[in-house]
Amino acid sequence: MFFSSDSSYAAVQDTVKHSGSGGDWILHHVMDGNYLDFPPLGKIYLPHLQLFGLDISITRHVVFLWIVAALLILTFIIVSKSYKKSLIPHGFTNLIETIVVFVRDEIVKPSIGHGYEKFLPYLLTAFFFILFSNLIGLIPWTATVTSNIAVTASLAGLTFFATQIGGIIHHGPIGYFKGLIPPGMPVALLPLIIVVEIFGLFTKPFALCIRLFANMTAGHVVILSLIGLIFIMKTYFIAPVSIGFALFIYLLELLVALIQAYIFTMLSSLFIGMAIHQDH
Amino acid sequence: MDLGFLGAGIGAGIAVIGAGLGIGKLASSALEAMGRQPEAAGPIRTAMIIAAALIEGVAFFALVVCILLAVKA
Numbered sequence: 001m002f003f004s005s006d007s008s009y010a011a012v013q014d015t016v017k018h019s020g021s022g023g024d025w026i027l028h029h030v031m032d033g034n035y036l037d038f039p040p041l042g043k044i045y046l047p048h049l050q051l052f053g054l055d056i057s058i059t060r061h062v063v064f065l066w067i068v069a070a071l072l073i074l075t076f077i078i079v080s081k082s083y084k085k086s087l088i089p090h091g092f093t094n095l096i097e098t099i100v101v102f103v104r105d106e107i108v109k110p111s112i113g114h115g116y117e118k119f120l121p122y123l124l125t126a127f128f129f130i131l132f133s134n135l136i137g138l139i140p141w142t143a144t145v146t147s148n149i150a151v152t153a154s155l156a157g158l159t160f161f162a163t164q165i166g167g168i169i170h171h172g173p174i175g176y177f178k179g180l181i182p183p184g185m186p187v188a189l190l191p192l193i194i195v196v197e198i199f200g201l202f203t204k205p206f207a208l209c210i211r212l213f214a215n216m217t218a219g220h221v222v223i224l225s226l227i228g229l230i231f232i233m234k235t236y237f238i239a240p241v242s243i244g245f246a247l248f249i250y251l252l253e254l255l256v257a258l259i260q261a262y263i264f265t266m267l268s269s270l271f272i273g274m275a276i277h278q279d280h
Numbered sequence: 281m282d283l284g285f286l287g288a289g290i291g292a293g294i295a296v297i298g299a300g301l302g303i304g305k306l307a308s309s310a311l312e313a314m315g316r317q318p319e320a321a322g323p324i325r326t327a328m329i330i331a332a333a334l335i336e337g338v339a340f341f342a343l344v345v346c347i348l349l350a351v352k353a
Contacts, residue, residue, distance in 0.1 A: 027351065207337060214340030263333045 134257030156209035167275030295342030
């Protein structure tokens with residue numbers, strides 16, 4: 001978020017100077033960067049690393065990926081240890097169990113049906129990873145991991161492999177691709193249907209990727225733009241309106257964070273269910 | 281004359297019109313259904329939120345294209 005430690009006039013001068021084409025600073029705050037930014041206090045520069053010409057430097061999103069992963073591991077170690085003491089959950093374990101049971105009974109079981117246990121670990125991981133990353137991105141001074149298209153593309157790729165491998169193991173490689181074509185299809189339409197179904201295999205995970213990425217990025221861009229209005233208009237009178245709207249959008253963002261985790265998991269389980277039980 | 285910015289603005293506006301119309305129609309039928317059968321309000325609400333997120337997903341496709349246009353132009 002755009003705070004400033006200097007006097008307000010200097011801050012406005014600063015923004016106008018750095019405005020460039022007017023919107024660059026917004027993208028600066030939303031996209032990945034090689035430093036961790038804590039606006040009034042300063043920056044922490046992260047190391048640039050190279051491996052055989054590939055840039056694997058540690059960026060903001062990489063640091064937050066590690067933080068989210070550490071949080072996930074910590075959470076589930078706490079939960080699993082508490083089950084050793086007693087099978088009846090209390091406190092934090094109760095909360096996590098509620099969410100896990102919700103994902104299992106409302107999202108995975110209805111969509112996949114028979115044989116859902118094999119896919120439950122992956123779907124639970126995806127749900128909690130997206131949920132934690134989205135929620136952590138809402139805290140000031142953090143970065144949203146899922147607003148990086150590489151991360152969402154990897155999640156969508158994992159769903160793609162889960163569906164294909166699940167379907168191929170269940171039906172065999174030829175049977176799976178044969179089962180993509182609905183039964184009782186007139187032979188004349190067959191080439192078109194084959195092309196459409198093969199495309200459909202790829203567009204569905206692609207849509208998953210773009211949906212999550214765009215939802216997370218757009219929310220942050222809207223909040224930053226609303227607060228940036230104060231600087232663009234160079235007046236304090238717009239501040240109550242601006243911050244009121246930004247607060248509303250922030251609460252909406254909270255809802256969107258939860259919904260996007262739910263939608264990703266639900267669509268993934270739907271695709272896996274469609275791949276396994278191919279009777280249209 | 282930077283037509284890229286103009287295209288991005290017009291594209292984003294049209295995309296929002298489409299999303300607004302779609303989600304508005306969805307909300308109207310969902311609310312009507314909830315009024316007809318209040319016991320089914322829970323499942324209807326869930327289905328409404330899912331459909332709204334999917335429609336928004338499509339609108340975001342257009343938004344991403346517009347942002348690409350505005351940034352690269």
